[in-house]
Amino acid sequence: MISREHCLAADARDPLASLKSRFSLPDGVIYLDGNSLGVLPRSARERSLEVLEQEWGSGLIRSWNTAGWFELPGRLGNKLGRLLGAGEDEVVITDTTSLNLFKALAAAVRIQREQAPQRKVIVSERDNFPTDLYMMQGMIDFLQQGYELMLVDDDHPLESLLDDSVAVLALSHVNYRTGAMYDMAAVSRLAHRHGALVLWDLAHAAGAVPVDLNGAEADFAVGCTYKYLNGGPGSPAFIWVARRHQDRFWQPLSGWWGHAAPFAMQSDYQPAAGIRRYLCGTQPILSMSLVECGLDVALEADMQALREKSLALTDLFIQLVEARCGQHPLTLITPRDHAARGSHVSFRHPEGYAVMQALIARGVIGDYREPEVLRFGITPLYLGHADIWDAVEVLRDILDSRSWDRPEFRQRASVT
Ligand SMILES: *Cc1c(COP(=O)(O)O)cnc(C)c1O
Numbered sequence: 109m110i111s112r113e114h115c116l117a118a119d120a121r122d123p124l125a126s127l128k129s130r131f132s133l134p135d136g137v138i139y140l141d142g143n144s145l146g147v148l149p150r151s152a153r154e155r156s157l158e159v160l161e162q163e164w165g166s167g168l169i170r171s172w173n174t175a176g177w178f179e180l181p182g183r184l185g186n187k188l189g190r191l192l193g194a195g196e197d198e199v200v201i202t203d204t205t206s207l208n209l210f211k212a213l214a215a216a217v218r219i220q221r222e223q224a225p226q227r228k229v230i231v232s233e234r235d236n237f238p239t240d241l242y243m244m245q246g247m248i249d250f251l252q253q254g255y256e257l258m259l260v261d262d263d264h265p266l267e268s269l270l271d272d273s274v275a276v277l278a279l280s281h282v283n284y285r286t287g288a289m290y291d292m293a294a295v296s297r298l299a300h301r302h303g304a305l306v307l308w309d310l311a312h313a314a315g316a317v318p319v320d321l322n323g324a325e326a327d328f329a330v331g332c333t334y335k336y337l338n339g340g341p342g343s344p345a346f347i348w349v350a351r352r353h354q355d356r357f358w359q360p361l362s363g364w365w366g367h368a369a370p371f372a373m374q375s376d377y378q379p380a381a382g383i384r385r386y387l388c389g390t391q392p393i394l395s396m397s398l399v400e401c402g403l404d405v406a407l408e409a410d411m412q413a414l415r416e417k418s419l420a421l422t423d424l425f426i427q428l429v430e431a432r433c434g435q436h437p438l439t440l441i442t443p444r445d446h447a448a449r450g451s452h453v454s455f456r457h458p459e460g461y462a463v464m465q466a467l468i469a470r471g472v473i474g475d476y477r478e479p480e481v482l483r484f485g486i487t488p489l490y491l492g493h494a495d496i497w498d499a500v501e502v503l504r505d506i507l508d509s510r511s512w513d514r515p516e517f518r519q520r521a522s523v524t
Pocket residue numbers: 204205206207237239240280284309311312332345
């Protein structure tokens with residue numbers, strides 16, 4: 109049996125341990141929800157005051173030029189691209205993941221309409237994050253013309269849905285609920301073999317697992333900066349487009365920021381060359397500026413070391429929960445296979461919602477997802493082995509004592 113001392117010894121050997129000091133974490137909290145909202149980088153406090161007082165307060169309108177505001181989506185996109193296996197000028201930070209998904213989907217459908225107009229099926233999976241499915245449904249409703257959505261589920265495996273009617277395959281790299289991860293290169297190859305383009309949602313992957321978009325020959329990708337990248341609540345998302353597709357079509361949210369010369373004030377839309385055409389309107393500069401603080405910490409960490417630590421911590425979590433809470437009705441829904449696991453672990457429990465509220469009341473913050481799922485984000489930038497040990501000990505105590513069984517823990521809040 110693993111002891112807390114084993115965990116402390118592992119933490120003492122951890123090459124990433126010093127990175128925890130780069131974040132401002134509240135006392136008395138073990139934060140297992142960095143896959144939903146990342147933590148506060150220490151540098152963000154000073155940076156936010158600088159942007160607020162100097163760039164906005166003093167610089168005012170001049171700061172679009174003098175403080176680099178206009179270049180921010182591409183400059184930060186290039187920094188992020190290094191974590192995603194993207195080349196220079198292939199990523200911009202902008203808008204929300206939902207909006208970027210719409211743009212990428214539209215571009216992919218448009219490319220297919222030109223080269224293979226009979227392809228009118230968008231394939232995704234039933235267990236994809238709801239906003240992804242909603243955006244696809246909205247796109248199809250808008251397109252009409254016989255487009256349809258087909259979903260991978262237990263009765264419809266991916267291979268059975270891919271044929272020469274498929275325009276786009278749109279999947280999440282890491283599943284938001286189960287933490288299951290696709291082999292991006294293998295699935296992209298499979299899609300291409302059937303003539304489909306592939307669009308990856310990296311919301312639960314960016315900053316959490318190694319991603320190599322160009323190595324996998326993916327076509328489009330989108331994702332969040334407010335999860336594992338610690339960009340801040342509602343910080344703008346990102347979009348990556350393979351260079352070979354960038355200039356083929358312009359996306360339909362063709363606002364002036366995507367124009368070749370926004371300040372020429374022309375009446376006709378002329379898309380900017382390259383990834384800039386995936387911008388739409390004026391960017392949220394306060395929020396976007398802070399994305400850099402989280403990115404800089406992530407770029408300091410070696411991604412392979414991060415991945416090894418993530419797998420060690422998720423293994424430890426699973427092992428300790430099964431050993432210490434084994435008599436309770438917990439069912440692991442996260443793959444045990446390393447190659448198929450992202451960086452969070454989920455267990456089902458029939459009283460999952462109340463159990464999670466009881467955990468949060470004790471300072472162990474994870475989250476709850478329907479149905480019955482306790483979700484624990486394991487973020488190696490600021491968690492150690494002893495944190496995992498301590499969190500499982502609180503879970504064990506809550507389950508053994510049934511202290512979750514109280515009316516206040518059953519009251520549903522609007523965000524779970
Ligand atoms: C978190 C998440 C989103 C969020 O989209 P927003 O537009 O930023 O609200 C989208 N897709 C996936 C897979 C997610 O996990």
